Amino acid sequence: MGCRDVHAATVLAFLSGTASVAGLLAAVLLPNWRQMRLYTFNKNEKNVTVYTGLWIKCARFDGSRDCVIYDPQWYTAVDQLDLRVLQFALPLSMLTAVSALFLCLIGMCNTAFVSSVPNIKLAKCLVNSAGCHLVAGLLFLLACAICVTPSIWVIFYNNYLNRKYEPVFSFDISVFIAIASAGGLFFTSIMLFLWYCACKSLPSPFWQPLYSHAPSMHSYASQPYSARSRLSAIEIDIPVVTHAS
Numbered sequence: 001m002g003c004r005d006v007h008a009a010t011v012l013a014f015l016s017g018t019a020s021v022a023g024l025l026a027a028v029l030l031p032n033w034r035q036m037r038l039y040t041f042n043k044n045e046k047n048v049t050v051y052t053g054l055w056i057k058c059a060r061f062d063g064s065r066d067c068v069i070y071d072p073q074w075y076t077a078v079d080q081l082d083l084r085v086l087q088f089a090l091p092l093s094m095l096t097a098v099s100a101l102f103l104c105l106i107g108m109c110n111t112a113f114v115s116s117v118p119n120i121k122l123a124k125c126l127v128n129s130a131g132c133h134l135v136a137g138l139l140f141l142l143a144c145a146i147c148v149t150p151s152i153w154v155i156f157y158n159n160y161l162n163r164k165y166e167p168v169f170s171f172d173i174s175v176f177i178a179i180a181s182a183g184g185l186f187f188t189s190i191m192l193f194l195w196y197c198a199c200k201s202l203p204s205p206f207w208q209p210l211y212s213h214a215p216s217m218h219s220y221a222s223q224p225y226s227a228r229s230r231l232s233a234i235e236i237d238i239p240v241v242t243h244a245s
Contacts, residue, residue, distance in 0.1 A: 013195070026177055089146050092146055099139055104136040106132050151178040
């Protein structure tokens with residue numbers, strides 16, 4: 001696993017991150033975060049299931065796919081704290097993950113198309129591929145934490161609603177999609193961290209997030225400072241005193 005080549009680990013991490021962002025988008029848009037079952041004892045009527053999402057609410061009769069009641073303004077009147085938190089957390093997690101994907105793409109392009117020895121004049125403006133992947137891994141990990149925490153909270157808050165009112169609430173498929181997407185983000189960050197750890201065995205300009213100095217050919221293959229050179233410096237500094245006869 002080398003830093004000078006586009007490795008399968010970085011490509012797999014990019015694909016995993018893309019799939020995780022797509023899963024988060026589906027979880028945000030689907031109106032399937034919570035179900036509320038309303039039962040009736042009238043044989044001439046059907047039970048009603050209320051599907052609650054982050055932005056809309058839909059009520060359907062059993063066996064029907066059409067919404068009897070459709071509320072597109074639900075996002076402005078959400079009265080459940082966990083869903084209100086998710087309205088802010090999931091878009092923030094998506095934005096963080098998209099930024100990480102952008103950095104990961106920059107790192108792969110930098111590895112594929114930029115020469116191994118950067119131009120000295122542009123060295124202060126360059127970000128190397130290992131640095132991009134390191135920051136992208138941190139952002140993926142942050143996006144995972146932002147996503148998974150409120151998503152798991154929905155499960156516990158659902159139990160709280162059942163105890164407070166009646167056991168008619170249940171969490172829906174969007175909870176599983178969000179948690180699975182968070183797992184994908186965590187896997188992506190681990191892949192990038194493993195790739196970065198393999199880069200640390202190379203000289204520092206290859207793995208530092210930013211070039212701290214203008215790189216040269218000597219910075220990529222520096223010679224060790226030998227004991228003989230240190231003794232030579234001491235010998236030069238000692239003055240020589242001679243006595244004239």
